[in-house]
Amino acid sequence: MDKKDRRFIEESFPVREVSAESAREKSIRQGHISTLHIWWARRPLAASRATSYAALIPAPNEIEEWEKKRHFIIELSKWENSLRKDLIYKVRKDILEANGGTPPKVIDPFGGGGSIPLEALRIGCEVYSNDLNPVAVFIQKCTLEYPIKYGKKGEVEKEVEEFGTKVRRKVNVDNVLVEDVRYWAEWVLEEARKEIGKFYPHDPDGSIPVGYTWARTIPCQNPSCGAEIPLIRQYWLVRKSNKKVALFPYVEGKDVKFKIVGDGYEEMPKVFDPDNGTVSRAVVTCPVCGSVIDDDTTRRLFQEGKSGERMIAVILESPGSQGKVYRLATAQDLKAFMEAEEYMKEKRRKLMEEWGMDPVPDEPLPPKETLGFRIQRYGFLKWGDLFNSRQKLALIVFLEKVKEVYRRMLAIGVDREYAKAVASYLAISIDNIAEKNNTISRWANTKETIAGSFSRQALPMVWDYFESNPFSGSTGDWLNSVEYNLNVIYHCSQSPKSSGLLANDSMTDVLPVVTQASATSLPYLDNFFDAVFTDPPYYDNVPYSHLSDFFYVWLKRSIGDLYPELFSTPLTPKSQEIVAYSHKEGGKEAGKKFFESMLKKAFQEIHRVLKPNGIAVIVYAHKSTQGWETLINSLLDSGLVITAAYPINTEMQTRLRAQESATLASSIYIVARKIEREPVGFYNNVREELKNHLTRKLERLWAEGIGGADFFIAAIGSAIEVFGKYEKVMDYEGNIIRADRLLEDVRKIATDFAVHQILHNGFAGEISELTRFYVLYRWNFGEAKVPFDEARKLATSCGIDLASEWNRKGFIKREKEFIRVLGPHERNIEDLKDSTELIDVLHHVLLLWEKGKRDDMLIVLKETGYGESEAFYRVAQAISETLPNESKEKKLLDGFLAGKERLREEVRNTKKYGLFD
Numbered sequence: 053m054d055k056k057d058r059r060f061i062e063e064s065f066p067v068r069e070v071s072a073e074s075a076r077e078k079s080i081r082q083g084h085i086s087t088l089h090i091w092w093a094r095r096p097l098a099a100s101r102a103t104s105y106a107a108l109i110p111a112p113n114e115i116e117e118w119e120k121k122r123h124f125i126i127e128l129s130k131w132e133n134s135l136r137k138d139l140i141y142k143v144r145k146d147i148l149e150a151n152g153g154t155p156p157k158v159i160d161p162f163g164g165g166g167s168i169p170l171e172a173l174r175i176g177c178e179v180y181s182n183d184l185n186p187v188a189v190f191i192q193k194c195t196l197e198y199p200i201k202y203g204k205k206g207e208v209e210k211e212v213e214e215f216g217t218k219v220r221r222k223v224n225v226d227n228v229l230v231e232d233v234r235y236w237a238e239w240v241l242e243e244a245r246k247e248i249g250k251f252y253p254h255d256p257d258g259s260i261p262v263g264y265t266w267a268r269t270i271p272c273q274n275p276s277c278g279a280e281i282p283l284i285r286q287y288w289l290v291r292k293s294n295k296k297v298a299l300f301p302y303v304e305g306k307d308v309k310f311k312i313v314g315d316g317y318e319e320m321p322k323v324f325d326p327d328n329g330t331v332s333r334a335v336v337t338c339p340v341c342g343s344v345i346d347d348d349t350t351r352r353l354f355q356e357g358k359s360g361e362r363m364i365a366v367i368l369e370s371p372g373s374q375g376k377v378y379r380l381a382t383a384q385d386l387k388a389f390m391e392a393e394e395y396m397k398e399k400r401r402k403l404m405e406e407w408g409m410d411p412v413p414d415e416p417l418p419p420k421e422t423l424g425f426r427i428q429r430y431g432f433l434k435w436g437d438l439f440n441s442r443q444k445l446a447l448i449v450f451l452e453k454v455k456e457v458y459r460r461m462l463a464i465g466v467d468r469e470y471a472k473a474v475a476s477y478l479a480i481s482i483d484n485i486a487e488k489n490n491t492i493s494r495w496a497n498t499k500e501t502i503a504g505s506f507s508r509q510a511l512p513m514v515w516d517y518f519e520s521n522p523f524s525g526s527t528g529d530w531l532n533s534v535e536y537n538l539n540v541i542y543h544c545s546q547s548p549k550s551s552g553l554l555a556n557d558s559m560t561d562v563l564p565v566v567t568q569a570s571a572t573s574l575p576y577l578d579n580f581f582d583a584v585f586t587d588p589p590y591y592d593n594v595p596y597s598h599l600s601d602f603f604y605v606w607l608k609r610s611i612g613d614l615y616p617e618l619f620s621t622p623l624t625p626k627s628q629e630i631v632a633y634s635h636k637e638g639g640k641e642a643g644k645k646f647f648e649s650m651l652k653k654a655f656q657e658i659h660r661v662l663k664p665n666g667i668a669v670i671v672y673a674h675k676s677t678q679g680w681e682t683l684i685n686s687l688l689d690s691g692l693v694i695t696a697a698y699p700i701n702t703e704m705q706t707r708l709r710a711q712e713s714a715t716l717a718s719s720i721y722i723v724a725r726k727i728e729r730e731p732v733g734f735y736n737n738v739r740e741e742l743k744n745h746l747t748r749k750l751e752r753l754w755a756e757g758i759g760g761a762d763f764f765i766a767a768i769g770s771a772i773e774v775f776g777k778y779e780k781v782m783d784y785e786g787n788i789i790r791a792d793r794l795l796e797d798v799r800k801i802a803t804d805f806a807v808h809q810i811l812h813n814g815f816a817g818e819i820s821e822l823t824r825f826y827v828l829y830r831w832n833f834g835e836a837k838v839p840f841d842e843a844r845k846l847a848t849s850c851g852i853d854l855a856s857e858w859n860r861k862g863f864i865k866r867e868k869e870f871i872r873v874l875g876p877h878e879r880n881i882e883d884l885k886d887s888t889e890l891i892d893v894l895h896h897v898l899l900l901w902e903k904g905k906r907d908d909m910l911i912v913l914k915e916t917g918y919g920e921s922e923a924f925y926r927v928a929q930a931i932s933e934t935l936p937n938e939s940k941e942k943k944l945l946d947g948f949l950a951g952k953e954r955l956r957e958e959v960r961n962t963k964k965y966g967l968f969d
Contacts, residue, residue, distance in 0.1 A: 061106035069126040071701030073098040083543030087536040091165030100171040102129040144176035156582035161571035166195035179564040186618035187600040196564040198473040202229040203545025237534040240453040251392035259368040263520040269360040277341040279306045283515035287326040288497040298326035354430035393441035411448040412436040413605035418598040424510030454478040479610040484533040502528040572653035587671040648682040655690030662726040673719035684791035694776040696723040697769030720769040733778035767802040799849040818923040823890040825850040830934040843871035875941035919959030
């Protein structure tokens, strides 16, 4: 490739600043596409916009121009600048000039939630977006196509007040689509309210129920008890710094009853801990007799239909006053629910006859072994089982009204495609209500709001759930969902028009093309696209197709007849989905092979549709090296040549504080080209080239503040820049070198570099392999447990056989398929007494320091020789720096290190005068 044709992103990128904007974006709600409809693993708009622009403009020649362009990219990545006309005009002008005056053709073969194609559209590209999943395709049409096509100024009929009377008049509005969706959403609400509003009665004082808390129940298995046990994980209703309210359980005979206690209610009993409910991990304790039901029995009771549910409390808002009010559920509340249940049966029969299908989703849930799904083990077998009777009624009534909107619009002469667009946004509002109003949603007591079922990328079992009122005017209701949609429509339709940029003005009103197809077989000619920007699936991270079935079954009922090409199958297509779990026969190894084979085909398709010298930016984020092996092998076999790689932080900082699992903060943005590769590279030479290249890259990554698991993953991204430029890499015996061997070398190089840096460039050579492993584990994973294979690979890079270590009385423990590294407070002091291993001595000393046994501590430091060892104290300091402030281990280390100079002096004196001889 000609050096002159290098793009900005192939030479440099403002990683730190764009990372900060990408992480900040996670908390933005107003107008952000994440609030339109749930999709999993959406890329940040900031990173999508900045990387796409940087990939389409040439690399400057002058240092001043570099700095200027770098600063411009940082400004462009900011959310508040995403609609700034002067910036967008300049971006489009730069791209047009770099592409010979015509908009570059860009495709995202894995369009997903639409982040990447939306930003390519915003910066003036001719955009093509594709996905195999019909729910994703539908979301993209509502994100990319309809706002651009219909979100324009024009006339609509609106209700206005004239001389004290409300009349309908044609008025000019900024956004016709926004106004029409709002009008028909309000019509749906009023029609639904007329029919089922009575099943959500207001209190006599006018207070409106936001919703209802429910507990599932099972019978106590003690024959002499038999009480109905409410399954409640914890009793908090509000848990804020300035307000604490809880349910207080008490027993009368064999009945479990409740009071509301806390601020503004009866005083909370001093011995009561609301954190301790009746159930934890399916193990249930009876509050009446104290007997315990094991997890297998709990699941069996659910499967046998012996579980029930009980309405516990009602959460209300009073008009004109702030804050939520809590009261216990009454007989009247239960009566309204039971009346709704009866009406639902009648309504369901009527609609089934009318539609020729069950209005309540009767499609099966995925198999119980599906990643992230736990509910099937409790007898939930159909998608409709995730909703109680009143929730089902609300959803099918809103469905009926949305279908009626489409018919009414056609009857008054509205264009069929436009009516379809309006109905689509109303269908999305049904999806959003369904996601929050089901029996696996919770009441978020720290925010006093509803936490929907997809707080995580999974559908776990929930014992006590929250039922929302769709007419409440609060979070989770119909209009709240609609308002989010209107904000997104408005934002996505507001990209500045390109008019006047260039004389030929070829960018005016270029509509995106959204298709449904496998990424392994794109419906485009060879050499068609200038660029590919995409975010392929991450090995086995997210079961997209199974999760999206939650929405598919409702969309099929609301607007499925408007999109027969998307919603004609029972559930979303799965056989061609590119994920490691798709291939059931043959276990994990077969799944890995299937994923690698399909991803290779997808990358080969990218290579095929790219023009010669075309550029691709591929996003990848997976914490396992196994996932990376498959990605790298797929890339190497595709013909694409990697020219750069950058780690961009895509998570909120609060997300990174999780201690239970090792999570990645960053995604790696891999830049590749369709260019000729160099012939065979011999591994000895490539390895030397790799070491030199990687050392330079690692220094830059360290300076950018990249750390922990992200550092190693970023190192992999940088390594394939060297490895991928050869058609094949061989050793002198003729063996082809694949990703597993490459990753071994990369980890060794990165490990050595990291240890030197963590220990502040000193004493790395003085510490043992075990201590090196301990330091790196803490830096890499903190106190989290990690999959065995990840820990094994880290251990191998340190020269340790992990399997031989966990059987000893050391700090490495295996827990099923996970490895955990024990801190000093988790170890037995007796196991440490005779060890001379640095990390064991440090743990021994910390435990003695905690117990105040200073003389014993000095003896250990003297006899092991570590008392005056700078490396010993440097390791202690390095470990402390890797741990969060709340860590018990960090507190021990910091306390010990605070007096290290005095300690060293005392150790010297004991040696000089033989005080302990």
